[in-house]
Amino acid sequence: MSFTDATPAAIDQAVQHAWQAFLVYRKTTWPQRAQLLYRIAEVLEPHEAALVGLAMEETHLPESRLRNEFARTLFQLRQYAHAVETGIWTTFRINTASAESAPQPDVRKTYVPLGPVAVFGASNFPFAFSTAGGDTASALAAGCTVIVKAHPAHSRLSTEVADCIHQAIQQCQLPDGVFQHIYGASPAVSEMLVKHPLIKAVGFTGSYTAGKALFDIARQRKEPIPVFAEMGSVNPVFLLPEKLAQDATGIADKLAASITLSAGQFCTKPGLIFGIAGDALQQFTTRLAEKLSHTQGQFMLHEGIASAYREKIHSATRRQCTEPVVALSSLSQTLEAKPVLSTTSASQFMAHPALQEEVFGPYALVVVCEHMEQMLQVVGQLEGQLTCTLMATEQDLLQHRHLIDALTLIAGRIIFNGVPTGVRVCTAMHHGGPFPATTDSRFTSVGADAIQRFVRPICFQHFPDRFLPPELQNANPWQWWRTVDDRLSQSRIE
Amino acid sequence: MSFTDATPAAIDQAVQHAWQAFLVYRKTTWPQRAQLLYRIAEVLEPHEAALVGLAMEETHLPESRLRNEFARTLFQLRQYAHAVETGIWTTFRINTASAESAPQPDVRKTYVPLGPVAVFGASNFPFAFSTAGGDTASALAAGCTVIVKAHPAHSRLSTEVADCIHQAIQQCQLPDGVFQHIYGASPAVSEMLVKHPLIKAVGFTGSYTAGKALFDIARQRKEPIPVFAEMGSVNPVFLLPEKLAQDATGIADKLAASITLSAGQFCTKPGLIFGIAGDALQQFTTRLAEKLSHTQGQFMLHEGIASAYREKIHSATRRQCTEPVVALSSLSQTLEAKPVLSTTSASQFMAHPALQEEVFGPYALVVVCEHMEQMLQVVGQLEGQLTCTLMATEQDLLQHRHLIDALTLIAGRIIFNGVPTGVRVCTAMHHGGPFPATTDSRFTSVGADAIQRFVRPICFQHFPDRFLPPELQNANPWQWWRTVDDRLSQSRIE
Numbered sequence: 001m002s003f004t005d006a007t008p009a010a011i012d013q014a015v016q017h018a019w020q021a022f023l024v025y026r027k028t029t030w031p032q033r034a035q036l037l038y039r040i041a042e043v044l045e046p047h048e049a050a051l052v053g054l055a056m057e058e059t060h061l062p063e064s065r066l067r068n069e070f071a072r073t074l075f076q077l078r079q080y081a082h083a084v085e086t087g088i089w090t091t092f093r094i095n096t097a098s099a100e101s102a103p104q105p106d107v108r109k110t111y112v113p114l115g116p117v118a119v120f121g122a123s124n125f126p127f128a129f130s131t132a133g134g135d136t137a138s139a140l141a142a143g144c145t146v147i148v149k150a151h152p153a154h155s156r157l158s159t160e161v162a163d164c165i166h167q168a169i170q171q172c173q174l175p176d177g178v179f180q181h182i183y184g185a186s187p188a189v190s191e192m193l194v195k196h197p198l199i200k201a202v203g204f205t206g207s208y209t210a211g212k213a214l215f216d217i218a219r220q221r222k223e224p225i226p227v228f229a230e231m232g233s234v235n236p237v238f239l240l241p242e243k244l245a246q247d248a249t250g251i252a253d254k255l256a257a258s259i260t261l262s263a264g265q266f267c268t269k270p271g272l273i274f275g276i277a278g279d280a281l282q283q284f285t286t287r288l289a290e291k292l293s294h295t296q297g298q299f300m301l302h303e304g305i306a307s308a309y310r311e312k313i314h315s316a317t318r319r320q321c322t323e324p325v326v327a328l329s330s331l332s333q334t335l336e337a338k339p340v341l342s343t344t345s346a347s348q349f350m351a352h353p354a355l356q357e358e359v360f361g362p363y364a365l366v367v368v369c370e371h372m373e374q375m376l377q378v379v380g381q382l383e384g385q386l387t388c389t390l391m392a393t394e395q396d397l398l399q400h401r402h403l404i405d406a407l408t409l410i411a412g413r414i415i416f417n418g419v420p421t422g423v424r425v426c427t428a429m430h431h432g433g434p435f436p437a438t439t440d441s442r443f444t445s446v447g448a449d450a451i452q453r454f455v456r457p458i459c460f461q462h463f464p465d466r467f468l469p470p471e472l473q474n475a476n477p478w479q480w481w482r483t484v485d486d487r488l489s490q491s492r493i494e
Numbered sequence: 495m496s497f498t499d500a501t502p503a504a505i506d507q508a509v510q511h512a513w514q515a516f517l518v519y520r521k522t523t524w525p526q527r528a529q530l531l532y533r534i535a536e537v538l539e540p541h542e543a544a545l546v547g548l549a550m551e552e553t554h555l556p557e558s559r560l561r562n563e564f565a566r567t568l569f570q571l572r573q574y575a576h577a578v579e580t581g582i583w584t585t586f587r588i589n590t591a592s593a594e595s596a597p598q599p600d601v602r603k604t605y606v607p608l609g610p611v612a613v614f615g616a617s618n619f620p621f622a623f624s625t626a627g628g629d630t631a632s633a634l635a636a637g638c639t640v641i642v643k644a645h646p647a648h649s650r651l652s653t654e655v656a657d658c659i660h661q662a663i664q665q666c667q668l669p670d671g672v673f674q675h676i677y678g679a680s681p682a683v684s685e686m687l688v689k690h691p692l693i694k695a696v697g698f699t700g701s702y703t704a705g706k707a708l709f710d711i712a713r714q715r716k717e718p719i720p721v722f723a724e725m726g727s728v729n730p731v732f733l734l735p736e737k738l739a740q741d742a743t744g745i746a747d748k749l750a751a752s753i754t755l756s757a758g759q760f761c762t763k764p765g766l767i768f769g770i771a772g773d774a775l776q777q778f779t780t781r782l783a784e785k786l787s788h789t790q791g792q793f794m795l796h797e798g799i800a801s802a803y804r805e806k807i808h809s810a811t812r813r814q815c816t817e818p819v820v821a822l823s824s825l826s827q828t829l830e831a832k833p834v835l836s837t838t839s840a841s842q843f844m845a846h847p848a849l850q851e852e853v854f855g856p857y858a859l860v861v862v863c864e865h866m867e868q869m870l871q872v873v874g875q876l877e878g879q880l881t882c883t884l885m886a887t888e889q890d891l892l893q894h895r896h897l898i899d900a901l902t903l904i905a906g907r908i909i910f911n912g913v914p915t916g917v918r919v920c921t922a923m924h925h926g927g928p929f930p931a932t933t934d935s936r937f938t939s940v941g942a943d944a945i946q947r948f949v950r951p952i953c954f955q956h957f958p959d960r961f962l963p964p965e966l967q968n969a970n971p972w973q974w975w976r977t978v979d980d981r982l983s984q985s986r987i988e
Contacts, residue, residue, distance in 0.1 A: 219718075426601060456928070
């Protein structure tokens with residue numbers, strides 16, 4: 001198979017095709033969109049073995065991890081399908097006519113899809129954040145059509161998955177332009193796609209550099225469009241004194257596993273660990289170092305990522321401001337990565353903003369604070385994060401409420417005595433966070449609320465009932481929850 | 495009184511002050527924020543006569559209109575207060591721990607305020623979209639602190655209203671930096687404000703030029719921030735054949751009143767009217783012209799707006815592509831405006847995109863289509879709009895469903911047999927629309943959902959109950975609606 005970059009003419013053709021399909025697909029009902037997502041999951045499911053095998057070849061991720069990710073991808077498709085069937089992802093709103101002080105018209109609000117969406121898959125999630133991943137699922141659920149640019153690190157897998165989606169679309173008798181798949185190793189392809197006037201939103205998971213570039217292109221368009229770029233995070237962990245004294249070893253073991261999971265190639269990998277100087281922190285660091293140095297080398301996703309990891313480690317080591325605890329050992333293969341652990345003081349950390357940069361791979365930095373006041377001071381200098389984690393007893397939390405408060409300024413998700421890797425797919429999840437973690441802190445890329453990214457509200461005033469979308473009709477044929485005159489109700493309006 | 499532009503030092507000081515106040519105010523509960531809004535309304539209410547008097551002097555709007563707008567402003571403050579008290583403006587989400595296939599942590603999601611918000615008031619709504627208007631009310635309801643830049647066209651009124659807000663803040667024993675008021679006739683003040691790193695969102699109502707400029711500044715920041723700019727619209731009206739044949743006169747009368755209301759200075763003023771060539775349209779146009787030419791001259795808001803109106807009319811008249819029906823009569827005073835009506839053909843309209851530009855003032859253009867197909871074709875060329883209006887019988891709608899469909903691509907609100915002016919303040923309202931009507935089609939600036947603009951989600955994972963915000967605690971002390979494991983419920987969790 002050859003994966004040639006799409007030409008400008010092919011990109012334009014794909015987008016025009018997506019627009020024509022959008023004019024049809026946007027008129028489907030929410031349950032019809034759910035049917036498409038269920039069908040995609042059904043078509044994919046029997047191909048698990050072959051697809052996982054292909055993913056292993058292309059990404060070097062272990063089979064068990066890929067099987068889990070495959071299951072998660074099907075779960076996600078079905079969960080978003082269920083969400084649009086039940087309406088749980090939003091609240092439709094109705095205010096009936098009123099004549100209190102002045103006559104007021106009947107007003108009803110639902111949501112319409114934005115238009116064709118460009119989706120850029122992630123190298124580190126070949127299933128769940130790629131071709132049939134969260135962005136595609138939520139855009140299709142919203143009623144948008146989708147053009148996926150295959151990630152060049154897993155083009156074959158992406159092609160096979162795209163074929164399954166095409167089959168599902170055909171089985172649902174929808175226009176084939178509802179989903180399209182193009183190749184583009186060159187950034188020029190992404191740029192042309194995002195600049196096209198008929199593309200109306202962008203979903204992206206990847207590096208800050210690539211995500212921010214797409215964001216900048218999108219805002220310079222004549223018609224600016226939303227870009228939902230999830231660009232990673234260093235996911236600080238805070239070791240509070242009582243907890244650390246009680247369980248330095250247990251915490252070190254948990255974090256070692258989280259740091260090295262899938263060779264540290266998660267946007268939620270804990271990259272910074274803050275503790276207070278003392279015996280307990282020393283014990284923690286020793287144990288963490290021991291665990292990390294005994295971790296076997298793992299293959300990274302591709303050579304670019306592996307060499308970037310080595311380069312970042314080297315430049316971190318060259319910095320006088322950190323001390324290696326577990327140094328980079330010599331590697332036998334270019335794709336191999338081994339865990340690295342360094343340590344620094346809070347004052348050095350604050351003096352060197354570069355230490356806040358994400359190192360994609362099994363690397364972590366322990367930052368030694370003199371006291372809790374200094375830890376709080378450091379938090380004040382942290383950038384926006386997908387997650388922050390508190391290792392703490394309840395007594396710790398009581399004594400250091402200021403720390404929780406400070407974290408709510410910078411984090412999308414705050415975890416108590418857990419690890420940030422492992423993002424539960426559910427409506428209460430928020431996978432997002434203040435810039436630079438994402439380009440739009442108000443939206444999540446995991447959980448059915450992700451659908452909200454690809455719709456806008458529309459309001460019908462004084463409309464005859466039968467011309468309203470079903471979700472706004474008096475009969476409420478699907479018993480959806482709606483606010484009717486500001487009261488939640490599943491009932492029909494008499 | 496003198497209203498000197500804020501200096502760079504004063505702007506920085508105000509924003510720093512807003513940030514310090516934010517660190518306190520963000521910790522208030524939703525009901526405490528409601529109390530502040532109720533109090534602002536209470537403090538304002540007894541000053542109605544004086545404030546309306548001042549507004550009449552500064553804006554030249556008629557007393558009855560200003561009294562209505564004042565009442566609407568109080569209603570809005572109270573409605574948003576009620577919304578955050580009851581939680582109707584959003585849905586909190588809880589997924590409890592589960593051990594189905596794999597163990598899943600307890601995850602709970604609420605919303606936190608974005609930070610200090612810069613609000614730019616509108617000249618045409620000295621109360622409802624200015625100092626104590628919708629942007630201020632929704633930002634305060636969200637837990638943000640606010641800096642209002644007074645509109646130079648009503649600085650005195652703005653100062654008096656700001657004083658009332660300050661009093662309310664003091665009575666609620668909140669930091670005075672929760673609300674601040676600065677002056678700035680120069681765009682440099684706005685630019686500095688929006689560029690300040692501690693400003694986290696912007697609310698704006700006004701012209702496309704000014705709104706787009708703020709949007710561009712905000713996106714070029716190191717940390718881009720959301721800008722909610724409501725930039726106006728031409729609000730197309732579609733006269734469908736059966737309805738027009740039945741009621742040409744009635745429709746003309748309704749539209750004449752809507753076009754001339756407050757001298758046409760509404761962002762929802764119907765500026766374009768589409769009909770099918772024929773006797774009925776001729777009758778409609780004649781009647782509309784008659785009504786408009788008998789409308790008395792009205793004072794516009796300020797000289798800049800009045801001269802812009804005359805300039806736009808002159809350049810519209812100079813264009814060979816429109817024909818005057820009611821021409822601009824000579825005016826006795828520089829502030830005075832009189833209604834103008836022109837007509838053109840659909841083919842001319844499509845050939846001259848400039849005819850789509852908003853003319854702020856009592857001006858409308860009748861576009862004569864040859865047939866319904868041509869009307870549909872024209873819709874395909876229209877830009878994003880706050881509203882579109884259908885004058886139609888149900889039979890018309892049945893026969894021309896394609897037209898409704900086409901309007902859902904471009905409109906924020908679609909009105910059936912009504913006029914676009916008059917925006918009901920309720921949760922089902924959507925006052926927004928695709929670019930260039932606004933810079934963010936996903937949010938409304940009217941109704942309690944406007945609060946959603948100024949928050950972002952935050953998720954607490956595996957948190958001890960007592961450290962959760964009240965809306966996420968098991969006890970659900972305020973009986974708010976939440977999704978608990980994807981079912982809406984007001985109950986406590988046992």
